[in-house]
Amino acid sequence: MGHQVFNWQINRKMNYWYPEHRPARQIGYVFDINKCIACQTCTLACKTTWTGGRGQEAMLWNNVETKPFGFYPTAWDVKLLEKLGAQSWGEDEYEGQTIFEAAPKGERMLGFRPEDEDWSYPNLGEDEVSEPIPAGMHLQGLQTSWMFYLARICNHCTYPACLAGCPRMAIYKRPEDGIVLVDQRNCRGHRECVRACPYKKVFFNTVTGTSEKCIGCFPKIESGFQPQCVTHCIGKIRLQGFVNPPDRMREDNPIDYLVHVKKLALPLYPQFGLEPNVYYMPPIHVPRRVLRMMFGPAAEKAVETYRSAAEDPKLLGAMLLFGSTERILHSFKVANDFAIGFDEKGAEISRVPLREPIYVRPYHDQARGVYRHNTP
DSSP: OOEEETTTTEEEEEESOOOOOOOSSEEEEEEEEGGGGOOOOHHHHHHHHOSSTTTTTOSSSEEEEEEETSSSTHHHHEEEEEEEEOOOBSSSSBOOOOOTTTTTTSSOOOOOOOOOOGHHHHHHTTTOOOOOTTTTTTHTOOOOOEEEEEHHHHHHOSSOHHHHHHHTOEEEOOOTOOOEOTTTTOOOOOOHHHHHHHTTEEEEEETEEEEEEETTTTTHHTTBBBHHHHHTTTTEEEEEEEEEEEOOTTTTTTHHHIIISSSSESSSSSSSSSSSSSEEEETTTOHHHHHHHHTTTTTHHHHHHHHHHGGOHHHHHHTTTSOOOOOOOHOOOEEEEEEEEOOSSSSSEEESSSOOOOOOSSEEETTTEEESSSSS
């Protein structure tokens, strides 16, 4: 049983359990993981806000893991990729099977449920590089080893596997903003949602016997503010707004601009078929084959775009607006060497210079009779 729905990230129709029905607007995020330092401030901001109760001790709705050896839960993506097997991309279309199309007979999608112990090691593989660095190699500037930090939250997917997998229909997608939530009054703890979600961002509370997950900080969204993980990011790597499908995209919407116009921000594992709504600027120092597997065939072009961002004032402006305001940015423009962000009503809420001004003060301050060394 299933329906044909269009997934623009893989550029074709695919099988899904329910008919295509997009919300009035869809919450979306862009993460610039080239700037992430794994300080875990986002993780703590989410943890202290939402998961301080009994049964939530091991829940990290937001986590930052080190790739290639970091996982939460253990091997969450490696296990599913192995189950899915080798698949292929065409030039602009995914030719392989999604997890819905690769579902075993009698099941709604391809998935697995982690062991309880798999949730016990959120810092597994932290800061470990892909391979040992030979002695002296760093002195020659020929280092082949790599690693990067991958910040992860619920993707609030357009075609959520957790929603499709729930036999109780206890998971739903809000029509006003696309946030995916669990109705715990209907949940009976079957944990089919945990098995179904390929990103493993649905958690089981052993005390309440129900599933829980990231709620997109919807009380803040309803008030026009960005979520906790976004506003507390000290590296300013995150931007939350609303993303449109390609046929309705707006170039003045910063999320649409980065996703659709510049194609700089890409979904994580688009081949799974969920059309996730968290987008990543791929790390620029990682082998292209790895980026293609994780972010699709557009990853190499995205890296080139990122490297040349300083030469594109509008793109640079969009990137500089990250972390510039707690309010949700609905539109932006670049004018007179400033990036300017606007709220839903068109009022200016953020203004950032494209270049920070430089002031050179004389070594000797004649008025004060002092020499400036390293003092501000």
